[in-house]
Amino acid sequence: MNVRSWWLMLSVGLGMLLNPLNSSMVSVALPRLQHEFRLDFSTVSWIIFSFYIASAATQPVMGKVSDIFGRRFIFLTGLVITFAASLLAPLSPGFGWLIAFRVMQSIGTSMVVAVGMAVVRIHITDKQAAALSVLSMFTSGAAAVGPFIGGVFIHLWGWTSIFYMNIPFVAASFLLGWHVIPRDKPPAAGAGHKLSLRQWMKRMDATGILLFTAGLVALLAQLLSAKSSGHVSLPNVLIGLGGLILLLAFVRHELRSELPFIPLRTFAGYPALTKVNIEFMLVNLLYYSVFFGLPSYLQLVRQVSELHTGILMLSLGLCSLAASPLAGRWIDRSGPRPAMLVSAILMALGSVWIIMLTPASPVLTVCLALAAFGVSNGLNNVAMQAALFNSSPKEIIGVASGLFSTSRYFGTILSSLLIGIIMGNQFSFSGFRVLGIILAMVAVCLVFMNRRRRKTKHL
Incomplete structure (x- = not known):
């Protein structure tokens, strides 16, 4: 160059x-x-x-x-x-x-x-x-x-x-x-x-973007509002239902649109592609729940300063960076599924470690959970992309990549929603443990999904 x-x-x-x-x-x-x-x-x-x-x-x-x-x-x-x-x-x-x-x-x-x-x-x-x-x-x-x-x-x-x-x-x-x-x-x-403005809006699928954004914001806002106030009011229910209706209208619109914002028919035509995106969404739900949850746990529950929290969180990123190049070599030889299985096992172990933490546990032990999720993220950064390429025909790889990015954002949005619903008004140790239990259940599901696919492949 x-x-x-x-x-x-x-x-x-x-x-x-x-x-x-x-x-x-x-x-x-x-x-x-x-x-x-x-x-x-x-x-x-x-x-x-x-x-x-x-x-x-x-x-x-x-x-x-x-x-x-x-x-x-x-x-x-x-x-x-x-x-x-x-x-x-x-x-x-x-x-x-x-x-x-x-x-x-x-x-x-x-x-x-x-x-x-x-x-x-x-x-x-x-x-x-x-x-x-x-x-x-x-x-x-x-x-x-x-x-x-x-x-x-x-x-x-x-x-x-x-x-x-x-x-x-x-x-x-x-x-x-x-x-x-x-x-x-x-x-x-x-x-x-x-x-014309009308033709341009049709080409951009402005209607689809508006329905998607408005529906998602309305639904999430009311879920969080209900959790914060401690009760479900009639306005909450109506606005939440309105959000659901808008999202259903979004699905109907995308299925009929010639130039959809998110081409949902692609999922129906390629089941393997759908499974990869679902897995990617769950992986990001797990990773970002830890990514956003642990700093608040350290600062609000364990009274760790922002500076020391940042230093501890560095282990998550460094482990992820270190694992990525090693994952590339492994996946070139063995394919993405073994790496995805190991990643799911590491996330399950990290979630179990979160559950086992007590208020008296040394703060440094948090690094074990961070390391497990960091290595798993490094494996997934390469493995999930390889799985996408394997499951997507070349003629739709551009669309598939766009859907892949959208799945990542859905996972991060769901992680933020999950933390907000569990914690409510105040971040607590008991809520953090509940979060760990939910994450462990999701991670175990991913382990079985990948283990089953490996067995199916060998058969």
Whole structure:
């Protein structure tokens, strides 16, 4: 690769790391935000899954939008939106405003992620696999060290610093991108720039996006509201039912749409692909329940500082990073299923270890659970992607990859919802143990699913 290609990769990598970095740093900030805005735990959990709801809606759509407006334009616009959100979020007069700016930040970073990989694929043709692996190091590395960085910054300068720290990354990525990302070719006549607003909204499936987002937000909000208040009121029931109706309308619309936001018919046509996505959603439910739950346990139950919490959480990311390259070699020889089985066993053992923790257990013993989940995540990062490729026909691999990303976000959203429902108003040791029991049950189900498939393969 020439020097310009390396500068292009640096620009894209600095932009793409913003999404995983901001989704992971906040895990250490929850107790501080809860105290700052005087909220119960389930309400402050919205800072997590509002980010993922926005990402789940934005990333698939930006691929279509970039075909009309150009990838370079979408990439740079996403950075500008992220820059604005990072400046405004610390100035939020209330928690509602903070959520709004957090959603804005999610949209901006998702725009960058959605087109960043495509920019590299199109403009770097020499040693492309190496280029993509470098980008993967940016994103996985950011997710791994996010809690540590967040813990250090919050300890030294408060929760607002985790937003301000984005500014140098955004500025560097924008300045480099402005100079090294080639300008997009003008769209062909009739490719989209002459479409009417109605035609453009149909092409983007604006109706599907609206139904999906509104339905999911309504349903999750009322579930959390009912848990926080301790009773189910008639307005809660009506709004929750409204959310369910909107989601059912979303399914009906997607099945009829020519250009669906999420092509649900793909699942029906390829059962193996459906199973992979379900497994990926469960894996992320397990991983992110620990990722978001353990920092709150350490700070609110064990009274560990943000700094030391970040240091302890670093074991999760480092184990994940160390396991990924080893997983690649193993999977090349044996296929993805053995690695997925071992990953499920490790998550089951980690969940059991969480259940066995007591208020007198040394804090460092938490690292054993973190290490188990970290190694399992490193295995799954490679194994689940390989399983996706094995189960998806080449002609729909683009659609399959989009659905795969959506499954990841569903898993993270469900993890945030699960923690919020279990904990309610206050994060407690007993609630943390209940969380461990539920995670152990899910992990055991994954063990049996993968063990059964191995037996079926041998038969």
